[in-house]
Amino acid sequence: xxxxxxxxxxxxxxxxxxxxxxxxxxxxxxxxxxxxxxxxxxxxxxxxxxxxxxxxxxxxxxxxxxxxxxxxxxxxxxxxxxxxxxxxxxxxxxxxxxxxxxxxxxxxxxxxxxxxxxxxxxxxxxxxxxxxxxxxxxxxxxxxxxxxxxxxxxxxxxxxxxxxxxxxxxxxxxxxxx
Amino acid sequence: xxxxxxxxxxxxxxxxxxxxxxxxxxxxxxxxxxxxxxxxxxxxxxxxxxxxxxxxxxxxxxxxxxxxxxxxxxxxxxxxxxxxxxxxxxxxxxxxxxxxxxxxxxxxxxxxxxxxxxxxxxxxxxxxxxxxxxxxxxxxxxxxxxxxxxxxxxxxxxxxxxxxxxxxxxxxxxxxxxxxxxxxxxxxxxxxxxxxxxxxxxxxxxxxxxxxxxxxxxxxxxxxxxxxxxxxxxxxxxxxxxxxxxxxxxxxxxxxxxxxxxxxxxxxxxxxxxxxxxxxxxxxxxxxxxxxxxxxxxxxxxxxxxxxxxxxxxxxxxxxx
Amino acid sequence: xxxxxxxxxxxxxxxxxxxxxxxxxxxxxxxxxxxxxxxxxxxxxxxxxxxxxxxxxxxxxxxxxxxxxxxxxxxxxxxxxxxxxxxxxxxxxxxxxxxxxxxxxxxxxxxxxxxxxxxxxxxxxxxxxxxxxxxxxxxxxxxxxxxxxxxxxxxxxxxxxxxxxxxxxxxxxxxxxxxxxxxxxxxxxxxxxxxxxxxxxxxxxxxxxxxxxxxxxxxxxxxxxxxxxxxxxxxxxxxxxxxxxxxxxxxxxxxxxxxxxxxxxxxxxxxxxxxxxxxxxxxxxxxxxxxxxxxxxxxxxxxxxxxxxxxxxxxxxxxxxxxxxxxxxxxxxxxxxxxxxxxxxxxxxxxxxxxxxxxxxxxxxxxxxxxxxxxxxxxxxxxxxxxxxxxxxxxxxxxxxxxxxxxxxxxxxxxxxxxxxxxxxxx
Ligand code: NA
Ligand code: NA
Numbered sequence: 001x002x003x004x005x006x007x008x009x010x011x012x013x014x015x016x017x018x019x020x021x022x023x024x025x026x027x028x029x030x031x032x033x034x035x036x037x038x039x040x041x042x043x044x045x046x047x048x049x050x051x052x053x054x055x056x057x058x059x060x061x062x063x064x065x066x067x068x069x070x071x072x073x074x075x076x077x078x079x080x081x082x083x084x085x086x087x088x089x090x091x092x093x094x095x096x097x098x099x100x101x102x103x104x105x106x107x108x109x110x111x112x113x114x115x116x117x118x119x120x121x122x123x124x125x126x127x128x129x130x131x132x133x134x135x136x137x138x139x140x141x142x143x144x145x146x147x148x149x150x151x152x153x154x155x156x157x158x159x160x161x162x163x164x165x166x167x168x169x170x171x172x173x174x175x176x177x178x
Numbered sequence: 179x180x181x182x183x184x185x186x187x188x189x190x191x192x193x194x195x196x197x198x199x200x201x202x203x204x205x206x207x208x209x210x211x212x213x214x215x216x217x218x219x220x221x222x223x224x225x226x227x228x229x230x231x232x233x234x235x236x237x238x239x240x241x242x243x244x245x246x247x248x249x250x251x252x253x254x255x256x257x258x259x260x261x262x263x264x265x266x267x268x269x270x271x272x273x274x275x276x277x278x279x280x281x282x283x284x285x286x287x288x289x290x291x292x293x294x295x296x297x298x299x300x301x302x303x304x305x306x307x308x309x310x311x312x313x314x315x316x317x318x319x320x321x322x323x324x325x326x327x328x329x330x331x332x333x334x335x336x337x338x339x340x341x342x343x344x345x346x347x348x349x350x351x352x353x354x355x356x357x358x359x360x361x362x363x364x365x366x367x368x369x370x371x372x373x374x375x376x377x378x379x380x381x382x383x384x385x386x387x388x389x390x391x392x393x394x395x396x397x398x399x400x401x402x403x404x405x406x407x408x409x410x411x412x413x414x415x416x417x418x419x420x421x422x423x424x425x426x427x428x429x430x431x432x433x434x435x436x437x438x439x440x441x442x443x444x445x446x447x448x449x450x451x452x453x454x455x456x457x458x459x460x461x462x463x464x465x466x467x468x469x470x471x472x473x474x475x476x477x478x479x480x481x482x483x484x485x486x487x488x489x490x491x492x493x494x495x496x497x498x499x
Numbered sequence: 500x501x502x503x504x505x506x507x508x509x510x511x512x513x514x515x516x517x518x519x520x521x522x523x524x525x526x527x528x529x530x531x532x533x534x535x536x537x538x539x540x541x542x543x544x545x546x547x548x549x550x551x552x553x554x555x556x557x558x559x560x561x562x563x564x565x566x567x568x569x570x571x572x573x574x575x576x577x578x579x580x581x582x583x584x585x586x587x588x589x590x591x592x593x594x595x596x597x598x599x600x601x602x603x604x605x606x607x608x609x610x611x612x613x614x615x616x617x618x619x620x621x622x623x624x625x626x627x628x629x630x631x632x633x634x635x636x637x638x639x640x641x642x643x644x645x646x647x648x649x650x651x652x653x654x655x656x657x658x659x660x661x662x663x664x665x666x667x668x669x670x671x672x673x674x675x676x677x678x679x680x681x682x683x684x685x686x687x688x689x690x691x692x693x694x695x696x697x698x699x700x701x702x703x704x705x706x707x708x709x710x711x712x713x714x715x716x717x718x719x720x721x722x723x724x725x726x727x728x729x730x731x732x733x734x735x736x737x738x739x740x741x742x743x744x745x746x747x748x749x750x751x752x753x754x755x756x757x758x759x760x761x762x763x764x765x766x767x768x769x770x771x772x773x774x775x776x777x778x779x780x781x782x783x784x785x786x787x788x789x790x791x792x793x794x795x796x797x798x799x800x801x802x803x804x805x806x807x808x809x810x811x812x813x814x815x816x817x818x819x820x821x822x823x824x825x826x827x828x829x830x831x832x833x834x835x836x837x838x839x840x841x842x843x844x845x846x847x848x849x850x851x852x853x854x855x856x857x858x859x860x861x862x863x864x865x866x867x868x869x870x871x872x873x874x875x876x877x878x879x880x881x882x883x884x885x886x887x888x889x890x891x892x893x894x895x896x897x898x899x900x901x902x903x904x905x906x907x908x909x910x911x912x913x914x915x916x917x918x919x920x921x922x923x924x925x926x
Contacts, residue, residue, distance in 0.1 A: 017767045020774070024560060027741045035733040038335055040358035040374070042342040045553060052559060053551045059775030068772040069518040070780070070882055070889045072873070076516050091516045098521045101539075103527065108540035112250060116305035120267045122342045122359070127266070130551075134543045199793075205661065206841060232795075236661070236837050237794050243548040244541070251538035361553045363656050363833075364735045366666050372732030387660055391667045 012062050012140065020055025023048045042122040050130050057137040062171040064095075088152045092145050099142035106134025189228040193423040197230045199254040201245055202406075203237035207384060209237050209444060210258055210313050210406055213437035220429035229422070246409075250306045255414050258313050258406040262343045268301040268486040273494055274403040275345040276482060278468065285497040286314075286403060287438065294493025299407070300473040301487070308415045310408040311430050314441040315380050317400035321389065322376025323369065326459060327397040328467055330474040339365055339377040346378075346402070348478045369393060380404045382441070385448035390455045397464040401471065408434075501794050505530050507543045509873075510788075519873060519889075520776075521700070523783035527790045534794075542786055549785035550778055553737065557612040558880075559774035560740025561913045564747050565619025565884060566766045566773075571751025571758050573718035576625040576886070580715035583708045586700035590692025592628055593638055596621040597684045599722075600642035604649035604677065606725050606736060609776065611871045611876040614643025616743070619884045630697050636885050637895025640877040641903065642684055646864035647832065649677035654865055658858050661840045668921040672855045673862065675916050680863070680906050687902055695820060717750045773883035781831070784874055788834050797826055797838045805846055815850050816911045819843060820864060827868025831876070835865065859917040870896045 026048035034040035063069050076087055113128035120127055189195050200217065204210040218231035234240075240248045245257045265272035273279060280286040289295055290312045299309030320327060322336055333353035340346045342359045350357040360368045370375050370392040377389065384390070385402070408430065418426070452458050463471070483491055508529050512522035524542065531537040568574045585591030599621060603613045616641040625635040647654050650670035659666035692698050703711075711721075721743060728734045728742050751758055791797060804818045826835050847857050869877040872893050882892045910916060 013524070013764065013768045013771065016771050016775075020563075020771060021767070023562065024556065024741050024744060027556060027738055028745055029561075029736050031738050031741070034356065034358060034373075038337065038356065040337050040356040042340070042347055042357055042359040045359040048552060049551050051555065052556050053547060055771065056550055056559065056775050057547070059771040060779055062768055063772040063775040063779070064518075066768060066772045068776040068883060069520065070776060070879060071516045071518045072513045073516065073888060073890060075514045089515050091518075092527065094515075094517050095521060096523065102543050105540040105543035107249070109544050112247070112306075112540075116250060116267065118246065118305065121262065121266055122344065122347065124344060131544070131547065134547060138543075153478060162807050164475070177898045198667060234792065236841070238837050239789065239835070241548070243551065244545055247541050247544050251541045253537055253541055275621055359553070360735060361737075363653050364737065366659075367651050368732075368735055370667075371730060386663065388666045391665060393542055 003018065007067065012058070015140075016055050016058035016062055018055075019051045019058060020093070023051030023053075023055060046120060046122045054133045057133050058140060060137055061140040061144045064141065064148075085152060085156070089149065092148045092152070095148070096142055099138045099145060103135045103138030103142070106131060106138055109134065173174035188419065189226075191226055191228060192419070193228040193425065194419055194422045195228050197232060198256060199234065199239075200256040200258075201233050201234040201239045201248070201254045203240075203242055203245070204235065204258075204315075205386065206235045208315075208386070209437040209440040210315065212440050213313050213433040214334070215298070216433040216436040217429045220432055221425060224425055224429070225328050225422075227313065229251050229425075237455050246307075249409060249411050249447055252411045252414050256310075256408065256410050258408050260315075260341075261312070261343065261403075261405045262346075264302060264362055264409075265343065265345075265404060265409050266471045267305050269482070270298055270301055270487045270490050271407065272343065272345050272482065273298070273486060273490065275349075275399050276479055277349055278459065278472050279479075280317075280403055281498045282400075283438075283442075287403075287468050289494050289497035292493060292497070294490050294497070297487065297493070298490050302407075302409060303412065307411045308412045310410055310427075311323055313406040313408055313434060313437050315404040315406060316379055316382050317442055318378045318402045318404050319384070319396060319399050320376060320378045320401065321393040321396040321458070323392075323428040324375050326395050326461055327399075328461060330417075330471055336376055337374040339368060339374045345478065345482050348481070349401075349475060351485045352475055354480050365389075366392060368443050378402070380443045381448040381452070389490070394457070394459060396458050396460045398460065399468075399471070400463075406456050501530065502796055502799070504533070504794075505790065509716045513873060519879075520779040520783040523780070523787045527786045530790050530794075534669050537793075545786050545789055549782045554609070554735075555737075555778065555781070557609060558615065558738035558777055559742040559770065560744055561612050561615040561765075562619075562774045562884065564740060564743035565615055565776040566770045567744065567751055568718065569619055569623070570762045570766050571747060572755035573721070573747055573750060574623065576711070576715040576755075577620055577718040578627060580708075580711040580719070581624055582628060582700060583703035583711040586628055586698060587702040589698045590689040591689035591698045592621070592625050592630065593635075593692055594685050596625065596635075596638055597642045597688060600639070600645050601649060601677070602616070602722055602726075603647040604647075605651075606722075606729055606739060609736075610644045610646035610866065611652055611880045612637055612737075612740065613646035614877045614880045615884060617643065618881055622881070622885050624845035628698065628700060631695070632885070632887065633697075633891055633894070633895035634691070636881045636887060636892045637899055638684075638688065638898070639908070640870050640875075640892060641879045641899030642681075643877050643880070644869045644903075645677060645680065647869075648673050648859075648862050648866060650674065652862065654732050654836060655858065655861060657833050657836045658840065658861065661836060662854050662858075664854050664858070668855060668924055669858050671924055672859055672917045673923045675920055676859050676863070676906075676910055679909070679916060680903070683902060683906055684899075707723040716756055721746055724815065728830075776839045776883050777879050780874070780879055781876070784829070784831055785898060786804040787874075788830050791830065792834070792838060797830070797835070798842060799853070800825065801839055801842050802869075805843075810846065810850060812852055815846065815852065816860065819861070820907065820911075823861065823864035823868065827864065828871050829874050831874075832865035832866075832868060835868070836861070852888070853914060853918060855921050856914040856917045860907065860910050863903060863910055867900055867903050867907070870900060 026044050030044040110128045110131045118127045187195055200214055214233045218233050221229050221231050229417050239280045248254050249257045261274045302309045330353050336355040337358050338350055339360045340357045347357045358374050507665050509522055509526035512525050581595055585595055599617045600613055615633055622635045622639055626632050650673050656666055659669050725739045728739050729736055801822055804822055869875050876891050882889050888913045
């Protein structure tokens, strides 16, 4: 299980990383072409921005996995443990609903884009292709919310102390930003 | 859920009770902004406020990149994007970007009001939209910081900020210049610091975006046309009763007229302000100079003409005579 | 009615620990459903287009550059050098932080980019030297807002276009107020550090200082490189973020050579996570803003506040400051300006306020908006790069909101601070 979890995480990192880094690299290329070779293009500008957008959206699940998304703890910390667990379930279920909405909306959008046949101004690429990232990232994001629900469920027998330790461990793992 | 508003009940005066949302990206004090307000005034007063029109200017509600989808989803009922943008549905809309396609306002308006314009507007039908009319913005001129531009060679090596589009890119490539896409809100500084050397725009946009402060040479080239297409959601429009449709059509006609009058007025005012600043060297292309450009850019015209409706092109050419 | 329903559904969602971004979209969807005529599949599209922007790439760019600097050695040696040179001075490091923000403000037109660039180096530096982390985060969040006051500034460009004022003059008008706010922050930081006893490291020897500086010189050159890139016209301010990435990559790989493959994996996933978090909130805020604009909520609030007949200069300033404070909690500065300025401009002129003066006052309001919750981009940036709760970051920056309100009042009362320089200009 753990091995697969690691592989899946690596897949998430590489998938979003390729787009994010690739997009930034293209911007660098465009700067070089414009400033040194005096030959700017508009298509690189378009493609690079789309690639960065892909990287960012695919990264939503990476951010959830590594606990980057920001939420407000004011009420949570005041509540007893059994209510905290209820909130954990609730928040993650809302997350899943959001992902379903996001994915469904993305599919509708893609259908609409191909039906009406709109292409981009600078490359002529059908815009529908650019939107594929929406359902894909929605599903990846949802996988992580479901994973969170599973974690809450599997920790149902933990005592308060164990839970606290686990939470701290979670945080330590990712507080090594510097 | 966007279905229910259009089939709404009919008032005793025969107009359908409804609210129309009109979203556009220009400021209120531009020809387009004033056309939108004129449209609102006519529709609301003649329908005795049975119909209300909410105008959202300046891209407050939707911007260049999301207004079309919002229209297709009927979240807004009317928008006025640039024709170049609609080129993404049908290349013929980029006719306004073909170099030196329209000689002057007279030619342009006679094309837009005639068979050619009508046929062009019908080209968005398959995309869930109805083409209603063209709203004016202005002929585009090229400006830069390096040198006075009188001949095609003068553009060689210049980096020009454009709003993009395959034809525009080709035009600058053929002239030996590069067309760069810089975000609108970074363009001022990019011109100031020389990240790009020049840009192309209508006089009204040039002045309102304060490029007078950061550009030295302006060539009144009128090489292309910045034009908007007034679009409505198709299924919404088709559910309107005849009386309502007639009113909207009348209001559109009037507001287009207003836009054309104001384009003329605002352009003169903009020109006056640009001259007053004393910072911009202005050169107007002579007929000979203009012909040099036309000759040089003929391959671009030929290449992209093939992708457009030949009938529409023919009508456009005839309008110049 | 709509306003109350929107804000209460948003509050409900965030209290139940739903990520802020999802709560923003969720509250908007609920309201759109109640409105009845809105087709909601366009919401993911709105989010996509909000992110698909050539200026926003500065955020992932500076976050990535910061992560490379942190793991690749640049930050470490810079921190060593800073400690050796100013670590013994009371508040020395916090003054360096403020000046670094001022410096970055002069290259970037956006506040989150400024906070990301400086925060990733200076927060750990201050924490290392014994500063309270909460204070360090608040300081960077607040100083980072200088990005939009000191030219270049994206919001000032928007202001210039909407109100038809000279953008060049607006930029110049921001210079003195920017330096004034910098000075205020420095004075506060020094007094605070004296009181808390920050910055009493042992004084380093000159030999140590020289060696640390030579080791850090590669990192110290970076700001000069970026400034050079922008003012020579090589790059736009947002593209400069990518130059920062490439430069730190080269220095880390070929000069410091301290990174392992594992480090690079960590850099990658940290950058993805932090930038996705920030950008998702930006995308979600654009949906929230769409609902507010469609229902003309900002106009409703503005009209309610500005309808009184006895409106004078003072009441106008106070009313708009309150308006911007409320809107600034939820909306991003460019949207606030686009929506309210056409409404405010005629009133401003009729009560006799100079538009350049108002521009500066409004920008300081927008700076405050960047550090007020629940939607404050600088708070999110700092929370992301410092790995701390939003509430901790906010507790650290609350005092700076007060400080900036004081600055705001001074700018309102003394128009010459904003107007003296632009009046000297020829155009
Ligand atoms: Na700045
Ligand atoms: Na805020």
